Amino acid sequence: MRTISYAAAIREALAEEMERDELVFLLGEDIGQAGGVFGVTQGLYERFGPTRVLDTPISEEALVGAGVGASLLGGRPVVEVMFSDFATLAMDMIVNQAAKTHYMTGGRLSAPLTIRLVTGTAGATSAQHSQSLEAWFVHTPGLKCVAPATPLDAKALMKAAIRDPDPVCFFEHKLLYNTKAAVPEVVEPLPFGQGCVVREGTDITAVSYLNTLHETLAAADELEQEGISLEVFDPRSLVPFDRAGLRASLERTGRLLIAHEAPQRGGFGAEIAAIAASEMWELLRGPIVRVCGTNTPMPYAPELEGFVIPDRARIAAAARSMITAGVA
Amino acid sequence: MRTISYAAAIREALAEEMERDELVFLLGEDIGQAGGVFGVTQGLYERFGPTRVLDTPISEEALVGAGVGASLLGGRPVVEVMFSDFATLAMDMIVNQAAKTHYMTGGRLSAPLTIRLVTGTAGATSAQHSQSLEAWFVHTPGLKCVAPATPLDAKALMKAAIRDPDPVCFFEHKLLYNTKAAVPEVVEPLPFGQGCVVREGTDITAVSYLNTLHETLAAADELEQEGISLEVFDPRSLVPFDRAGLRASLERTGRLLIAHEAPQRGGFGAEIAAIAASEMWELLRGPIVRVCGTNTPMPYAPELEGFVIPDRARIAAAARSMITAGVA
């Protein structure tokens, strides 16, 4: 089967959905003629023209707001806010307007837009171009949140996001854009709320997503040599979250490790831990361990950035400690 | 001892700090001649004049930004964003600028401003005037977050917030403004990170703050009749969080209940649960229970609002279930 990059997978999903439904269109800064700062929308302007791929001024609130307003009338905009750090300038439109429209109107209006949020560090991208803010949106009722880690999931989830009748926050990690994997010619939308066991194991359930999932998988390889068996679970969509999938895995392992790049305090990992410690308590055989970004902004220097972001070594070390603790 | 309201306590703290340090000043919409939409700044304009109490245009980003900019030069502004829902319009200034200034500059600059965020529902205040957004700021490294539940704590924490060299998010609950309690004439600043056991108990540690703390205390009264003993712990400051205080209480009870008004998914309660399930695991004798706002926006109708917000009845019911479960 052909292999394509994560960026290409998103591009294909956008193109196929635009082909399928003329109500789908793209809005964002430099996504048109320039093809996007990360090249995700390369060629779409040429293919679909300026009425389907709209370059906007540097006006995050208005461009997201334009997407929300268009969606109320039935448009299916896909809005790119480029670095998700810039979503700070559009929070009213995302949180007070889009997320609450369906509820506030007693179910009479909806805001079916997709918001693309480019997340995480790309190496020395520093404090204002590296944030992982998914926890804010997870905490905002009315939004759905997806965070694909592979080209296939990215394509399948983007299709589902665009067809979804509600506002969807679509988190894309910068370091994943150039990662490649096999993707069939034909990909169906992946319904939200279906996590997947990326690697089976027996000792510890490691929940992770986006770029950190791959660090977790690398740690699992390492640990295997040492006889520690990690089961790696990727929720893929954070809201809705696949509780059944998590439970099934914990039934096998009884131990929970959570790894993500966002700062640990108040990150999505806290919610996963809370779900397990309340709803799956009887399955837990030891303390839950979080391996997350430090509670600091993102520093510039590579040495510092490396310390802040959880990598395979930190994940492996944490897993080891869980087993020894378990033994003791 | 005299009793004063929560609003009056905050007003006194502002006035005393303004007397103490002329670098302290207030910024916000209608906080001056009008005395604030909630009357918190009543009389301060008359007392300190227009150069210390500044009415701003309806420009949240610029008014918070002005506070941040002034603080860089050593000013000690207290900025009111009125309903915290409007902080969505100032997130760049709070999150990308103020919170990260000290870190990004290698410790050379700081942004010592206090941001007053009016939180929670006040009865039929609906989706855009009722949010409890503390979890966003807790998840933002560089910010400190305090959430007083009593007039005394409000006064003592406001003094500490204003004197703090870092940006502090000060959450005030609308329904608390008119609640009265004894407050001595002289109140010293309360250092952050000191929670307190508001009520001692032996069966369950109930962590709660702001208005929900009082619902929890009411539930504790009810439960006492039934022979269930709740220990009620108010962290008072969410960042830094009093881990030692929580641990000490769990050593007494072994069971953890967490109650807050914000939606449960990704709320601060998730972080508390994660801390307990990882760092205090050995103390836990049963599942952690969260009693929080439903994962919905805030509805208008009182019947619906009452269903969304965790009240004494829901808290008591949850506590009962924990004991029965524990017995079983």
Added chain:
Amino acid sequence: MTDLPRERLTELYHDMLLIRRFEERAAELRQAGYIPGFLHPYIGQEAVAVGVCAALGAGDVLTSTHRGHGHMLARGADPRRMYAELYARRDGYNRAKGGSLHMIDTELGFLGANGIVGGGIPLAVGAALQLQRTGSSGVAVSFFGDGASNEGAFHESLNLASLWKLPVVFVCENNLYGEFTRQDLHQPIRDVAIRASSYAMPGVIADGNDVLAVHRLAQEAVARARAGEGPTLLEAKTYRHRGHYEGDMGRYRPPEEVAEWLARDPILVLGSRLVGDGVGQDELDAIAERVEQTLDEAAAFAEASPHPEPEEALEDVYSETYEGMALR
């Protein structure tokens, strides 16, 4: 001097009186405990909503503000369902989930009041974008106040709308105050209309207490938008007779100023013009009679409508499907 036939004029009179009395009675009903939430009365500004809406047709859409009842009634909304919503009953426009700040009428293209000052402006731009993209001849109208013209959303939205020649009419109701703050204390200009030049957009000023003057300029602006020539900023100079919200005594306004504007009550202005044109007082009395009947029925309808069940709070967070607003 006006192109409107006599019957139309008496209709406008009826609509203005309906708004006036709807608001006066809503205030009483709130006093009497029928309405749980806040109210921002439109009294005094009736000529703006009625003059503008008289220039609109089916297929046009509107966004409104916290002071939205007048806009909604002028657009032809059903007072029964409006009162039912204010009463927080099932038959309300938003099924008791929204209240005054979030009321909508999808069939009339009324996209909603808004709790966020300036929040409706980007939504109108987005709606206009969708109308333009789908080749509709519809126009979007966005009402907002002088205070809102200081929000970033105003700036970003007008720039975008003019850049893309979107069919929008921006209606700034300059009532000289933003909440309790006089215009000269919130912006250094008197005519908000001059801000249009920053966006190469026409800016025009109407006597907001003269419904015919408003109507004339609105017709031009709407025609221009329909013709694909782009947006217009229409400023209507007017005044609210009552406080910012019910309960606000408006002490911050000089009595002479209030008296002066009361003397130019838009309903008196049109009324005396009608009498001058030979309309009999009996006819005006009949209109008043009809208005009272309508509102009697509306209040009775609201009173008879069932309260929502608490569990309904969990409904309407997410949508089943969404095809976009079904315009009548």
Added chain:
Amino acid sequence: MTDLPRERLTELYHDMLLIRRFEERAAELRQAGYIPGFLHPYIGQEAVAVGVCAALGAGDVLTSTHRGHGHMLARGADPRRMYAELYARRDGYNRAKGGSLHMIDTELGFLGANGIVGGGIPLAVGAALQLQRTGSSGVAVSFFGDGASNEGAFHESLNLASLWKLPVVFVCENNLYGEFTRQDLHQPIRDVAIRASSYAMPGVIADGNDVLAVHRLAQEAVARARAGEGPTLLEAKTYRHRGHYEGDMGRYRPPEEVAEWLARDPILVLGSRLVGDGVGQDELDAIAERVEQTLDEAAAFAEASPHPEPEEALEDVYSETYEGMALR
């Protein structure tokens, strides 16, 4: 035609050349792997930073942009510590925590580059507020681009600054592009300066490639601010010679346009004027010589500076104390 003595003119020439070569060498150093982060070269716009900063004195403060090296050097910053920061070393201005996008010099009142387009504008307004409140004669200058003039922060900040007659000079460097988007595709106006009228503020336009023209208007604006007469919007028409960032080939710009602007290179413009005024080529060569020496030393200093230790990532999140920026 200019009030500057000959020596000053050669100093300006030196400063412009220093910026030019600092950026050219930074690009090479990045190519060579010494600089981990992104660079937005200021090349082509040197006359703006140098002309404006020549009008400033001690006690004045500045905010900058993502394209900030030129502003910082023009203010007199130390190229050694700047390269050290770009190299991500301990002796960098931000101790390797900020990088290009966040560089500061507290002693020079340089409040920082900014990763957020428009982010520095409210900060400058706040700094100006603090200068005004403390009776300082200092002035705040905020640099930003044509693209930034579409951000809400621009609008809110200029309104506030003019309303309060704050000592600010807003310098818009109109280089005809926001990232890859030409001005006519991001705003419907050509002269950003006309936006000043929306705030009852003078708006002036300078040839941004003529350092003396910029200096003259900057002097007037600074004098006006110092005199307490309020802010000015100064637009400088200029052009960046290179891509938006190092690596961007700038294909979206017509070659003729580029050639035309290269012919009006601000350094050539001043150079030939100096020669015309009788400055010998030898003197200019000596300046160039001095510049290379400065940068040789700067690169050597950066190279010799130690890397930070990973654990330092945990420092500087919170402050011990803060008295405000210590201006030299």
